[in-house]
Amino acid sequence: MVRIAVVGSGPSGVYTAQALLDQHPGAELRVDVLDRLPCPYGLVRYGVAPDHQKIKSLQATLRRVLEDPRVRFLGNVPVGADGVRAERLRALYGAVVYCVGAARDRRLGIPGEELAGSWSATDFVSWYSGHPDAPRLELPGHTRSAVVIGAGNVALDVARMLARTAAELRSTDVPPPVLAALADSAVRSVHLVGRRGPSQARFTTKELRELGTLAExxxxxDAAELAADPDGAEPASLGANARRNLAALSAWADAPPRGRARRIAPRFFLRPVELLDDGAGAVRAVRFERTAGIGGGRVTDTGEQVEIEAQLVLRSVGYQGVALDGLPFDPERGVVPHAAGRVLRGGDVAPGEYVAGWIKRGPTGVIGSNRPCGKETATSVLADLPALPAAPAADPLAALRAAGADPVEWPGWLGIEAAEAALGRTLSRGPVKIADWPTLLRAAGDTTGGRP
Ligand SMILES: Cc1cc2nc3c(=O)[nH]c(=O)nc-3n(C[C@H](O)[C@H](O)[C@H](O)COP(=O)(O)OP(=O)(O)OC[C@H]3O[C@@H](n4cnc5c(N)ncnc54)[C@H](O)[C@@H]3O)c2cc1C
Ligand SMILES: NC(=O)c1ccc[n+]([C@@H]2O[C@H](COP(=O)([O-])OP(=O)(O)OC[C@H]3O[C@@H](n4cnc5c(N)ncnc54)[C@H](OP(=O)(O)O)[C@@H]3O)[C@@H](O)[C@H]2O)c1
Structure with a gap:
């Protein structure tokens, strides 16, 4: 028997498990996919926006892997300082692949970042996604204007979620308190602010265009900000996505006002300098330095300061990896050093330890990017296995329990799914996320599949 542990059940963990199965078709291979959460799928469940049900449906593809008879899902098993130690795991399995993602937000490092009303997009996303560790967001009644800092796809997600109507959100799986807060929200202006020009925005055009399809x-x-982009004047020097983004933005700049109740304003060439205090510890505005494009995607400060009023600020400037106790870590890049997925300790390969996904490559790339990444790592694992010491023959489950873990297995996850569907039925909605640990674990303990 060859037993491999994959830590993390997001796309990279599941694609790695799939590649291991594909490349090692023998029945003697067993893959345990561990996750600190009782629910699988990582950011596909807790990141992909709730109004993107088509992308969320990728869970069905990931599910097929986790239901393979050679794979076992073990949720509610944290690995690291607060759970099963890396050394212990290494001793229990023939190889361990860490696919733990990049869970933390990058900081802006400017004054006022901690004011009330200033949120990382990471926390905002976790909140609307019903992550059981998410802080509770409140949108006080005077919150009429929001600034989203950053020009990536996560910034688009959070801006769109703020601008959706209650009717649009009802058809999603957002938890009831989230639906209530967003439905009652007084936010009418959402400013989506990039520090460089429109040609440098990292939006994908499909997602950018979607802003124009919202109900209200x-x-x-601002046509002047588009015209100020020197790179936009030379479209031949740009990639296809940037050219399409510019076309979409130009069409909006040229369009007459539609008199809608809510506005989303993409803004450019504004570098955040400070979040301003309203005198009571909450944010009232963001101060920016106006920048100017100098070609090649570079900008320079102009000395002009611009303030945008905001009672809510969502800082969406990227994610970063978190060091896992017992694993080497490159704090600069927020990744685990590796060679073709093999963990490097002090430059040398650490036998039997591997990485895939965002903790290997850094926090960029779509779900599909994790497939070749997992495949590369799986290839390294299987090439090394013959030379690695054999793992103990015993099933590691008992040892994991002895190490303090209380795993939620696949039937437990099905119990959670059934409970979420049942909750949705009571609210005349589709499945609705359960967002707290006790209810999740209670539901996981009910393995009757929702039957009385
Ligand atoms: C807000 C957001 C929205 C996105 N939307 C899209 C989209 O619409 N389309 C698209 O193609 N891509 C999207 N992406 C990108 C996509 O989600 C990532 O490419 C992908 O999730 C990265 O996969 P991963 O497995 O490396 O990490 P993750 O998906 O983060 O999975 C990591 C898993 O590891 C677990 N874990 C972490 N630490 C531990 C530990 N110590 N012990 C045990 N388990 C642990 C976590 O609970 C999690 O389940 C989005 C990303 C974000 C941030
Ligand atoms: N629907 C989808 O397919 C989807 C949805 C969500 C996420 N994703 C993917 O997930 C990954 C992560 O997305 P992301 O949006 O978090 O990251 P991202 O694409 O890297 O965008 C981060 C943005 O933050 C800006 N930024 C960084 N530091 C800043 C600072 N100090 N001040 C002001 N702005 C700053 C960056 O500007 P600069 O360019 O100037 O550095 C960039 O505009 C991406 O690969 C994304 O495509 C995909």
Whole structure:
């Protein structure tokens, strides 16, 4: 028997498990996919926006892997300082692949970041996704204007979620308190602010265009900021996505106002300098330095300061990896050093330890990018296995329990799914996320599949 542990059940963990199965078709291979949460799928469940059900449906593909008879899902098993130690895990399995993602937000490092009303997009996303560790967001009644800092796809997600109507959100799986808060929200202006020009925005065009399809929102683009982009004047030097983004933004800049109640305003060439205090410890505005494009995607400060009023600020400037106790870590890049997925300790390969996904490559790339990444790591694992010491023959489950873990296995996850569907039925909605640990674990303990 060859037993491999994959830590993390997000796309990279599941794609790695799939590649291991594909490349090692023998029945003697067993893959345990561990996750600190009782629910699988990582950011596909807790990151992909709730109004993107088509992308969420990728869970069905990941599910097929986790239901393979050679794979076992073990949720509610944290690995690291607060759970099963890395050394212990290494002793229990022939190889361990860490696919733990990049869970933390990058900081802006400017004054006022800690004011009330200033949120990382990471926390905001976790909140609307019903992550059981998410802080509770409140949107006080005076919150009429929001600034989203950053020009990536996560910034688009959070701006869109703020601008959706209650009716649009009802058809998603957002937890009831989230639906209530967003439905009652007084936010009418959402400013989506990039520090460089429109040509440098990291939005993908499909997601950018989607802003124009919301029920009650209109997109307002400042033609002067588009015209100020020297790179936009030379479209041949740009990639296809940037050219399409510019076309979408230009169409909005040229369009007459539609008189919609909500506005999303993509803004450019504004570098955040400070979040301003309203005198009571809450944010009232963001101060920016206006930048100017100098070609090649670079900008320089102009000395002009611009303030945008905001009672809510969502800082969406990227994610970063977190060091896992017992694993080497490159704090600069927020990744585990590796060679083709093999963990490097002090430059040398650490036998039997591997990485895949965002903790290997850094926090960029779509779900599909994790497939070749997992495949590369799986290839390294299987090439090394013959030379690695054999793992103990015993099933590691008892040892994991002895190490303090209380795993939620696949039937437990099915119990959670059934409970979420049942909760949705009581609210005349589709499945609705359960967002707290006790209820999740209670549901996981009910393995009757929702039957009385
Ligand atoms: C907000 C957001 C929205 C996105 N939307 C899209 C989209 O619409 N389409 C798209 O293609 N891509 C999207 N992406 C990108 C996509 O989600 C990532 O490419 C992908 O999730 C990265 O996979 P991963 O497995 O490396 O990490 P993750 O998906 O983060 O999975 C990591 C898993 O490891 C577990 N874990 C972490 N630490 C431990 C530990 N110590 N012990 C045990 N388990 C642990 C976590 O609970 C989690 O389940 C989005 C990303 C974000 C941030
Ligand atoms: N629907 C989808 O397919 C989808 C949805 C969500 C996420 N994703 C993917 O998930 C990954 C992560 O997305 P992301 O949006 O978090 O990251 P991202 O694409 O890296 O975008 C981060 C943004 O933050 C800006 N930024 C960084 N530091 C800043 C600072 N100090 N001040 C101001 N702005 C700053 C960056 O500007 P600069 O360019 O100037 O550095 C960039 O605009 C991406 O690969 C994304 O495509 C995909």
């Amino acid at each position: 929102a209109e997109v307002v683009v």
